[in-house]
Amino acid sequence: MADIREEAVVAARQIMAERLLKGEDLNHSRFEVVDESGAVVLVFPFQSAIGNQLMREPT
Numbered sequence: 001m002a003d004i005r006e007e008a009v010v011a012a013r014q015i016m017a018e019r020l021l022k023g024e025d026l027n028h029s030r031f032e033v034v035d036e037s038g039a040v041v042l043v044f045p046f047q048s049a050i051g052n053q054l055m056r057e058p059t
Helices: 002-021 046-050
Strands: 030-034 040-045
Touching: 002 030, 002 040, 002 046, 030 046, 040 046
Parallel strands: none
Antiparallel strands: 030 040
16 A cells, blocks of 8 residues: 555646646645546545655554
8 A cells, every 4th residue: 555655646746736837726636546446545635745644654
């Protein structure tokens, strides 16, 4: 799950950067990670990807 989380954070940061360059609002945006069957396995607000909160394993 750590690899999935790390990859999701990197992708979220890239999406945020693109949206910021376009002047889009990021408030209330969230990132959803789905598995190959389409089931949601991880959800987090874009703001969480700014820091390293999601890079750590949950306790």
